[in-house]
Amino acid sequence: xxxxxxxxxxxxxxxxxxxxxxxxxxxxxxxxxxxDLFKVYYTQDHYDLIHRNQPRRVEVxxxxxxxxxxxxxxxxxxxxxxxxAEKFGFPDSYGKNADAVIDCLFGLRYxxxxxxxxxxxxxxxxxxxxxxxxxxxQKTREALIFIIEFVNYKCQxxxxxxxxxxxxxx
Numbered sequence: 001x002x003x004x005x006x007x008x009x010x011x012x013x014x015x016x017x018x019x020x021x022x023x024x025x026x027x028x029x030x031x032x033x034x035x036d037l038f039k040v041y042y043t044q045d046h047y048d049l050i051h052r053n054q055p056r057r058v059e060v061x062x063x064x065x066x067x068x069x070x071x072x073x074x075x076x077x078x079x080x081x082x083x084x085a086e087k088f089g090f091p092d093s094y095g096k097n098a099d100a101v102i103d104c105l106f107g108l109r110y111x112x113x114x115x116x117x118x119x120x121x122x123x124x125x126x127x128x129x130x131x132x133x134x135x136x137x138q139k140t141r142e143a144l145i146f147i148i149e150f151v152n153y154k155c156q157x158x159x160x161x162x163x164x165x166x167x168x169x170x
Contacts, residue, residue, distance in 0.1 A: 089117025
């Protein structure tokens with residue numbers, strides 16, 4: 001029997017996310033214009049495999065906290081706002097809508113504003129890790145992605161590093 005020349009899966013057994021690469025995508029679907037910034041995470045071995053012939057552009061992440069959102073307990077957008085307010089410590093007077101949540105989360109880098117009980121220095125990031133995200137309503141998932149995307153867009157506009165990373169788990 002002839003041996004297969006197919007290479008072994010180079011991604012098998014890799015577990016530790018250690019490197020980051022910035023990529024851009026054109027968002028022309030659903031009538032949206034412009035370019036959105038998103039990040040792609042790799043293990044060191046995966047990064048080396050994909051980018052072996054390219055100059056290295058790697059940013060080491062300084063993660064201050066991992067905030068977990070369990071979507072088996074978050075049934076709609078209002079409950080998402082409540083969960084984010086509780087996890088990040090928004091002031092009682094925040095507006096309970098997407099704009100207010102975005103403003104509060106943007107305040108992570110501006111602790112004097114008092115928008116969250118958590119603060120970040122310019123090198124730190126927070127991971128928002130979801131659990132059971134597939135059980136959430138489509139509108140709720142889209143709201144979370146929109147909020148994080150817009151907070152990071154505001155950071156980019158103010159020429160500061162993105163403050164939030166999103167880790168989706170089924």
